Amino acid sequence: MTKVLVIQGAGMNMRGKAQVEVFGTTTLDQINEQILAYAEGLGVDVEIFHSNIEGEVVNALYDAHERDIDAALINPAGYTTGTGPLVAAIAQVKFPVIEVHASNPTSRGTVSKIQPVAKGSVYGFGVYGYYLALEAVKQMVKA
Numbered sequence: 001m002t003k004v005l006v007i008q009g010a011g012m013n014m015r016g017k018a019q020v021e022v023f024g025t026t027t028l029d030q031i032n033e034q035i036l037a038y039a040e041g042l043g044v045d046v047e048i049f050h051s052n053i054e055g056e057v058v059n060a061l062y063d064a065h066e067r068d069i070d071a072a073l074i075n076p077a078g079y080t081t082g083t084g085p086l087v088a089a090i091a092q093v094k095f096p097v098i099e100v101h102a103s104n105p106t107s108r109g110t111v112s113k114i115q116p117v118a119k120g121s122v123y124g125f126g127v128y129g130y131y132l133a134l135e136a137v138k139q140m141v142k143a
Helices: 028-042 052-064 085-092 126-143
Strands: 001-011 043-049 069-075 097-101 121-123
Touching: 001 028, 001 052, 001 126, 028 043, 028 126, 043 126, 052 069, 052 085, 069 126, 085 097, 097 126
Parallel strands: 001 043, 001 069, 069 097, 097 121
Antiparallel strands: none
């Protein structure tokens, strides 16, 4: 079974509680429930991780590298424009990482520092973007 680490970045715990005019009223728990449902339907084993601390996210990626995770999806949220160790960690792990954003940060003038080191990106499709990324991972892993 394909094993995927889903990383929810800085500030994702505030979804549905703040900036609802941009991100909507769906909470992180609701987003994660939908991801788990998508994964079950695709026959993908998903582990979800959230942290507002960049070093913890870096450690999660390196741990996944050691545990032979097949791929990762990351919604970097507050880390989207960071340039620190997270970018390096994504470039160093042996599995593909796909950047996912429910909204389209580019339309708000945000330039992702994650995108150049990610295998791909899915922007602007709401929570369904996670499904698209999981489907892409499943196709990549079996190829």
